[in-house]
Amino acid sequence: MTASSRHGLFISVEGGDGAGKTTQLGLLRDWLSGPGSPLRYPPVFTREPGGTQLGAAVRETLLHSEHVDPRAEALLYAGDRAHHVATVVRPALERGEVVITDRYLDSSIAYQGSRGELSPTDIEEISLWATQGLMPDITVLLDISAADARARRLAGRGETEDRIEAAGDDFHESVRQVFRERAAAEPHRWRVIDASRSVEEVFSALKLVFTTEIEKWAERP
Ligand code: TYD
Numbered sequence: 001m002t003a004s005s006r007h008g009l010f011i012s013v014e015g016g017d018g019a020g021k022t023t024q025l026g027l028l029r030d031w032l033s034g035p036g037s038p039l040r041y042p043p044v045f046t047r048e049p050g051g052t053q054l055g056a057a058v059r060e061t062l063l064h065s066e067h068v069d070p071r072a073e074a075l076l077y078a079g080d081r082a083h084h085v086a087t088v089v090r091p092a093l094e095r096g097e098v099v100i101t102d103r104y105l106d107s108s109i110a111y112q113g114s115r116g117e118l119s120p121t122d123i124e125e126i127s128l129w130a131t132q133g134l135m136p137d138i139t140v141l142l143d144i145s146a147a148d149a150r151a152r153r154l155a156g157r158g159e160t161e162d163r164i165e166a167a168g169d170d171f172h173e174s175v176r177q178v179f180r181e182r183a184a185a186e187p188h189r190w191r192v193i194d195a196s197r198s199v200e201e202v203f204s205a206l207k208l209v210f211t212t213e214i215e216k217w218a219e220r221p
Pocket of ligand 1: 109112
């Protein structure tokens with residue numbers, strides 16, 4: 001497989017705060033950059049918010065300021081996404097690379113859409129405008145209940161939660177339900193993994209998803 005002979009593969013990884021996304025993405029990065037990787041070239045690993053210099057500033061502002069007006073918040077995430085897609089994601093896909101992003105548009109719909117202040121359809125439309133319609137080929141959901149996720153966050157990090165992490169279980173459970181509903185509505189794009197299991201079990205499920213999708217991509221004409 002050559003990296004430049006076809007359009008790249010775009011995969012997003014989603015999940016609530018405390019689903020274990022950071023741990024799993026670290027394992028994925030080691031595997032896909034190491035000798036056991038099914039890829040010839042390491043993938044591009046990136047994240048939202050924060051995959052660019054602008055994104056890092058947006059991340060700092062959004063996660064650590066006290067209150068941001070909901071419309072301003074939605075536009076800032078969409079602005080970060082527009083710049084991220086234009087400068088990192090799309091160029092890499094055009095070079096034929098595999099791009100793995102820690103969160104994408106579904107996070108905006110799940111998080112900004114779960115407070116009841118904004119319409120999920122508006123949020124989706126703003127993001128689609130921002131990205132000129134770019135959607136992931138595959139979205140992996142690390143699915144976990146709000147209560148299990150909170151227990152993990154507290155065990156892992158003690159007191160230091162950011163503004164969003166500190167929102168209550170009801171909010172985090174609605175975020176989860178939005179992800180699950182979107183996964184059920186678009187099964188060709190989503191792969192749902194039960195993230196309440198051990199790190200090893202979740203990672204072996206994740207490896208299976210990535211191996212299968214990379215093989216399918218490699219066979220595309
Ligand atoms: P994450 O990267 O999972 O956090 P951390 O690295 O601190 O564990 O996510 C950052 C937070 O940003 C998370 O609480 C969800 C939120 N978020 C939104 O609310 N909307 C969005 O569009 C995105 C991309 C993230």
